[in-house]
Each structure stands twice: as structure tokens, then as C-alpha cells.
Amino acid sequence: xxxxxxxxxxxxxxxxxxxxxxxxxxxxxxxxxxxxxxxxxxxxxxxxxxxxxxxxxxxxxxxxxxxxxxxxxxxxxxxxxxxxxxxxxxxxxxxxxxxxxxxxxxxxxxxxxxxxxxxxxxxxxxxxxxxxxxxxxxxxxxxxxxxxxxxxxxxxxxxxxxxxxxxxxxxxxxxxxxxxxxxxxxxxxxxxxxxxxxxxxxxxxxxxxxxxxxxxxxxxxxxxxxxxxxxxxxxxxxxxxxxxxxxxxxxxxxxxxxxxxxxxxxxxxxxxxxxxxxxxxxxxxxxx
Amino acid sequence: xxxxxxxxxxxxxxxxxxxxxxxxxxxxxxxxxxxxxxxxxxxxxxxxxxxxxxxxxxxxxxxxxxxxxxxxxxxxxxxxxxxxxxxxxxxxxxxxxxxxxxxxxxxxxxxxxxxxxxxxxxxxxxxxxxxxxxxxxxxxxxxxxxxxxxxxxxxxxxxxxxxxxxxxxxxxxxxxxxxxxxxxxxxxxxxxxxxxxxxxxxxxxxxxxxxxxxxxxxxxxxxxxxxxxxxxxxxxxxxxxxxxxxxxxxxxxxxxxxxxxxxxxxxxxxxxxxxxxxxxxxxxxxxxxxxxxxxxxxxxxxxxxxxxxxxxxxxxxxxxxxxxxxxxxxxxxxxxxxxxxxxxxxxxxx
Numbered sequence: 001x002x003x004x005x006x007x008x009x010x011x012x013x014x015x016x017x018x019x020x021x022x023x024x025x026x027x028x029x030x031x032x033x034x035x036x037x038x039x040x041x042x043x044x045x046x047x048x049x050x051x052x053x054x055x056x057x058x059x060x061x062x063x064x065x066x067x068x069x070x071x072x073x074x075x076x077x078x079x080x081x082x083x084x085x086x087x088x089x090x091x092x093x094x095x096x097x098x099x100x101x102x103x104x105x106x107x108x109x110x111x112x113x114x115x116x117x118x119x120x121x122x123x124x125x126x127x128x129x130x131x132x133x134x135x136x137x138x139x140x141x142x143x144x145x146x147x148x149x150x151x152x153x154x155x156x157x158x159x160x161x162x163x164x165x166x167x168x169x170x171x172x173x174x175x176x177x178x179x180x181x182x183x184x185x186x187x188x189x190x191x192x193x194x195x196x197x198x199x200x201x202x203x204x205x206x207x208x209x210x211x212x213x214x215x216x217x218x219x220x221x222x223x224x225x226x227x228x229x230x231x232x233x234x235x236x237x238x239x240x241x242x243x244x245x246x247x248x249x250x251x252x253x254x255x256x257x258x259x260x261x262x263x264x265x266x267x268x269x270x271x272x273x274x275x276x277x278x279x280x281x282x283x284x285x286x287x288x
Numbered sequence: 289x290x291x292x293x294x295x296x297x298x299x300x301x302x303x304x305x306x307x308x309x310x311x312x313x314x315x316x317x318x319x320x321x322x323x324x325x326x327x328x329x330x331x332x333x334x335x336x337x338x339x340x341x342x343x344x345x346x347x348x349x350x351x352x353x354x355x356x357x358x359x360x361x362x363x364x365x366x367x368x369x370x371x372x373x374x375x376x377x378x379x380x381x382x383x384x385x386x387x388x389x390x391x392x393x394x395x396x397x398x399x400x401x402x403x404x405x406x407x408x409x410x411x412x413x414x415x416x417x418x419x420x421x422x423x424x425x426x427x428x429x430x431x432x433x434x435x436x437x438x439x440x441x442x443x444x445x446x447x448x449x450x451x452x453x454x455x456x457x458x459x460x461x462x463x464x465x466x467x468x469x470x471x472x473x474x475x476x477x478x479x480x481x482x483x484x485x486x487x488x489x490x491x492x493x494x495x496x497x498x499x500x501x502x503x504x505x506x507x508x509x510x511x512x513x514x515x516x517x518x519x520x521x522x523x524x525x526x527x528x529x530x531x532x533x534x535x536x537x538x539x540x541x542x543x544x545x546x547x548x549x550x551x552x553x554x555x556x557x558x559x560x561x562x563x564x565x566x567x568x569x570x571x572x573x574x575x576x577x578x579x580x581x582x583x584x585x586x587x588x589x590x591x592x593x594x595x596x597x598x599x600x601x602x603x604x605x606x607x608x609x610x611x612x613x614x615x616x617x618x619x620x621x622x623x624x625x626x627x628x629x630x631x632x633x634x635x636x637x638x
Contacts, residue, residue, distance in 0.1 A: 114366065177412040184361055184407075184488075185427055185478065186400030195426075199417055 018279060025275020031268035035261070039085030046079035050235050059251045069253035071243060081257050084235040088217050088265070091151055091236070095216040096209050098155025099162055104205065106159065107166025108193050111174060121167065127160040132215070133222055140228050150229050154219055158212045165204050173197050203280040210273030214266040221262060237262050303384040305376055310486055310518040311360070312336040316373035316388070318352075318359045327595040329355040329368070331542040337486070337535075340512065342519040344533035344550070346526060346565070350592050352542040353522045357488045360387060360520070361405055362395050377402070380485060401431040404479035408491040410472035414463040420447075420474050421459030424481050431482045446477040450507060469500035473507065480511065490522045505532050526565055530554060538562050541593060541603035544621060548628035558630035558638050561604050564588040602631070610634050 054074035062069040068077035110120035139153035223229035224238030232239050237258040244254030318330035330352045337343045347353040375387040407413045424443035447455035450473040493501040537547040546559040557563040567586045590607035601616040614633050621629040
């Protein structure tokens, strides 16, 4: 490029059109958005109250009256599925935020301060050596089962994944010339950590966070399925599948629809994560 | 240049510098100590830099030139430590401080505001995720209490100062949208945005091609005249030294081997290492006229000795064409003429 102006300065496309250019991101956002809308507006959309019993109508197959069928107590599966979305999304989001808060802090500290690294890295390794579900179960058992406990347990279980990624990337970025340049220009350490290093980690963190969101929803379902999560009367996709397990042969709709909900939620999160990673990198953005 | 031949530094209570001096390094020793092994990267370096002047520190890789600049900035990486010496610096207010002793908190206020630094790699010295304007504004907002709008106006003025066309549009561009020379201009704008009194330039033109290199040197010279800052120029390129510097310090294996005014040193180098370096600059005319088909470039035989295993006495002796028995004893910096020092017993034979 010469000293004169260049064609690269020409206007950049807006955010909306960038999203529309990425099909998978768009699909992910639409599906995730739909799930969220259904969950949030469940009281308006649901044809029945989620816990309304109707023993005469137990184990009805899907029909015009019960779109997803009914369960062994005659409760409407469709209503329960969209209500369950509220809790599943809440648990996933809250656990992810908690995992991010713990993981990013630990990772940055470990990556930045040589002395802390030895201890933090060992703790991360030790936690990663435990099977996720086992660790979550023991945490829930120790803290006593409740919604908050499940969130805290999952947040702790998934924090090391983020901490590890943040630490590894911090170790690389810390040595880059522009970090030294920032130091030479008098930028304080905390500001280098937050503005220069963390900002560079946004895309790996976001991608990992969407995966953790998905894992956390699955784990919540597993915990509920195993009976150590939220109490069985509260509809979550996990408790619904757990309840349907006995009737898989006769009333497969009891497990099918909450199962589809989990698949859609997890899949859309993964699509969003991948799409965001590309979108957030200005170098990749240019190549569109 | 005020030349201090060796260490003998008084320890007065109040630090003082002659009025024209901006920076005075006295017997600086920076060692990298790891377990039982010690690397004396900078071993007793002294020089002084006047206001508005340029001092070049020249040497090969591993000679300690970059460590010297990082020591002054107190940006040494882990095992590196200042073991001795002083770095006297005149603050804007006129007070003199010893940068080697200053607490990190005060040092941070000096970096960027009083002393700025530009680096070799303009491609990677800017954060790829922020626009050029953001990065310059961050500097200004960090060190001065001005509004964002005012900082943006200042940032634009800085881009104009370093001769970047269409500065208003450039402010909103990312580093990857610019060429290497342009990025180095941005780096310079960034470094100068708070009007530092001293600019440390660590091989700022090495990664650039020759025409851009000449433009950047021109720019630095012009800015120096306009702003009146001092420049400490780290380079391995003697051609660049001749173009920009008033004084030169030649380093070899952590020690100064020759220092003096550029004119004197280039006119009559008094150390065989400096003479060898000057002979290494290819000269098309000379190489063509001398003996027809000669194509070989001059080189100094051998390599820089390992910093862990320096020879006793003169570190250059194993490669020196003039070596004598006496070289087993380390020569001091000997004043060979006014404002000219050489660390060679045989300076008079050169």
C-alpha cells in the first residue's frame, strides 16, 4: 500500500447484513430465539397449566387436543416442554455465567502471574481429571439439592474448561509485541489484562461459553434424570425424560419431545458459537 | 557528549544533571541470573544523551543493546535484574530521578508520558483488535485528563504530524488495513502523543524496506527538530547511525567498546570491532573497482562469544586481527581524543 489512500477504506458492511451472510449463525439465532420466546412467553402460549392433572386423559398420544400428547398423570407434554425451557435455559445461562466469571478470573491470573500459575494450573488439572457428572453429583450432594445448588455445581464443574483456554491464550498473548508496546507506553497491568488480553480472548471465550451453555443444559437434564437435580415435580427437560423413561415402549412421546427440545437448544447454541467466532475476528470479517 | 570513563560515581543526596543533559546512564549493570549461571547482558555501560540530540547504540544480536533500552524503561523480563549503576533522567518539571531505583508505580507514569518507545515490528506492535484511533486515544486518555472528543482531535493531529494522509478516515481503520510503513508511522504517532522528552527507538526501521526506512528516518529527524525530544536509537545498522545520530555507542558482549561523536567514530574508528563493522557495509563502487569480479561481502570472522562463557580480558580478542598478549587483560575505556573512547589497548595502531 502506498502512502496515498487505499481502496480498503471503503465502507464496511453493517452488523445485520454480516449476520445474514452467515447462514449457520442465522439459523442458530432463529432457533435459539424461538426457543427463548416459547420459554419466556410460556404462560401465554401454553394451552394448559403445566401441572394440571387429568387422570382420565393419561398417556394420550399426540393429537389436535394434546399436540405433544400427555404423560402418566394426564399433564400436557407441550405445555410442560415449553415451561421446562424456562428452567433449562435459566440453569444453562446462569451456570455459564458463573463458570465464565470463575474461569476467566482464574485463567487470566494464572496466565499473567508466574507465581500463581503453578497452583492454579494444578487445581484446574485436578478438576478436569474428575468426570463432570460425578463432580456435579458430589457437589450437589454436599450442598443439598436445589435449583441454586445445581447452578453453582455446574458453574464450578465447567469453570476449569474456560480457565484452561483463557490461561493458554493469555500465555501466548502476553508475549506478543503489542503487549510489550502497551507496557512501554505506560498502560497499567490490570488494564492490559482486561483491555488488551481479555478483548483478544472474546472469541474463544464466547465459543467455549456456548458449548458450556449446551453442556450445562445437558448436565442439568442428566442430574434431573438421575434424581439429584431439581425436584421431580418441577418440569425441566431432564425431569420430563426421567419420568418418560418407564414408558419409552408405550408412550415414546413423553421422552421424544423434551429430547428434541434439548437437541434443538444445544445445536442452535453450537451454530451461534461458531458463527460468532468468525464474526468477532476483524481479519476474518474483511474476507467476507 | 559528557563522557564518564568509568564507574566512580559520587552518591550525593540530591540527584543532579548538567542543564543540557536529558539522560545519563552510569555504569549500568543488568544481569540475568538463573540458578548458578549469570549472564552479564549489560556490564558497566555509561553514556549521556543531551536534549534534542540522538544517541545510537550499535551492536550485533546479543550485544546488550536492547537490554540496555529495556533496562532504562524497566521492562526487563523475569530473570533480568539491575545489579548496579544509575539511570539519571530529567523529568519535565526539571527534577532528576534515578530510573533504576524508582518504584514501579512512578515508573508507569513515566512510560509513555516522559519516555516513549517504538519497536522493530510495526506489524505486531499494534493491537489488531482496536482501531488506530482507539489506540492513540487510549494513550492520551491514560496520561492526561482530557475528554474523549478532545483526545480524538489530538489523535487526528498526531496522524497529521506523522504525515498520514486522510487522517480522519485512518482513525477508524484497523492496523491490518495499513502497510508496514504506515503502521510504523502510527506507532510513532502513538509514542509521541503525550510529548515525551525521550524517545527510545529499538530498531524501528529494520523490518521496513529501504525507501520506507529512509522516509521514517526523515520523519524522526523532522519531528525531533519540531518537538525537541531526545532519541535513543538502538540499531545494528551503521548506515542508519550515520544518517540520524549525533553520538554513537558501540557495544560488544555487554560492554561498550567504543563511543564518541558519529563524525569521529566513522572518520577514524579506534576499535577493531567498529572498524570491522564499518567494513561490513557493502559499497557498490568500491566493490566493483577493487579487483574486478569480487563478489564476497566482508565479514568479521567468528561469532559473538556465548554470554555464559566470555573470554577473560577483551571479549573481542578471539576474533580480533590485532590481538596481542596484553588483550588477556580487559582494557578500560581509554580516551583516545576529545569526546572519543575506545576499549582497545592498540587504539593507536588503528
